[in-house]
Amino acid sequence: MGDALRGYRIIAGSWIRASLTYRASFVTLTLTSVLITFLDFAIILVMFSHLTAFGGFSLSSIAVIYGMSGFSLGMADLLLGNTELVGRRVRDGSLDSMLVRPVPTLVQLAADHFALRRMGRVVQAVGVLGWGVATAGIGWTPARVAVLAGALVTGSVIFCSIFVMGGAFQVFAGDASEVANAFTYGGNTLGQYPFTIYPADLVKALTFILPMAFINWYPALYVLGRPDPFGFPEWLQWASPVVTAGFVVVAGCSWRAAIRRYRSTGS
């Protein structure tokens, strides 16, 4: 594990140094990335020019929900987003050379072409989240602080697991890399809004079958001090760490299975 982290640090560090060589280009790209994600929140602002509450939640509360989801996806995209490129590496054969190097394959995949400019989304999410928690009138308790901080970590780890599962899927499916987008970017879009706008059956599925509601929805309910609108038990709002552990195990197994079954294209 220590070796893996060291490998990640060395590879990512060299890419960061490389990107900072062209400083103007780096600054432009990072600012563009902040702007792009800002326009994403602008959609919600435009909706609120016609509304005072959406799905029973105020703009400030939605900023909290949105920020938690955006931060989690942003961190996962920064750390492991490059696993999206597995399909291309299978096609051009560069995955083969990674398999024989003394650093775990997943670490190489994630750290190669590490793009610090992806901090843009994280910065924007922190801004929206900060504004949300400052204005939503949250009665802070140590438990709420802990759940919020914990959810930022577990949410990021869940999205990381989804990126890894998407990468594993690509080893088998090659061209079908876009399927992963439905769960990463789609999961983020889904989590930007209070789940009260979705049908109860969909929320049940997102709790018990594909437990993406634990990324931000359940912890956000706790932080905002809201009873579950669907009448689900309150302990779900505490369950994110357990669910996250499940995600990590499934992602780890699927990645191992993918690498074991991998057959080079021979190119």
Add this chain to the structure above:
Amino acid sequence: MSGSPTLYGAVATRGFRRYATYRSATVAGIFTNTVFGVIIAYTYLALWHARPNLGGYGAAQALTFVWVSQSLIMPVGLFGGGIVEEYAERVRSGAVAVDLHRPVPLLGIRLAEDLGRAAYHLLSRGVAPTVVGALAFTLAWPRTAPTWGLFAASVLLAVVIGFAIRYLLGLLAFWVIDTTGFAALLTISQIFFSGMALPLVVFPSGLRALSDALPFRCLVQVPLDVLLREDTGAAALPLIGVQVLWAAALLGVGGALTRAAVHKVVVQGG
């Protein structure tokens, strides 16, 4: 120098086939468009439930907007890609010199290729998610054949305008070394000001005026206006008209810049 219709036809067919080869990518794309369609459909349902008749749409119109706009993403190239990155790469590597030497206009050949690609994406990634949407939700379809005809014309113009915008960005590589930032900026403008992010009828007046002044609304909002208004008379003409004007203007600038780029290229040999 100009290409014959058979040549353009052949290029368009190859453009179609090039993308039709990757079947699993198509299926994956349909799946992703459908998932996003479902998520956005529920957000619009909540919005129109809270504000019925917002922007003159009922819930059925808003849902139709969701599914039709999802189906237009790939045909009009809303997320960029394709020609832009390909072009920037060809300019960097110098391969573009070969393109410019061919005895056919670059713009025409690229347009033909992109029309073939768009036709494939419309038939696959356009139709399939819309069918799912129509089965899962109540949509509002036009009742008259002429509206469908006008809608088809409007979608064709949207594809041409989408191509022209991305072609201009591709040409930018002749003057700017790294076009990544511009490409990202263009993509977000296309998503936000086309109506893809939220129908422009919902925008506050200032933002609406800004988006009306830009060509991006021709990509999504205008074709949907044609479809949803179901008025083939005088009301539809300004919509098609504005698309024709933008298409002509953007292709005109594209042609002029192509000639300028030809003069800029220095072939180093080797």
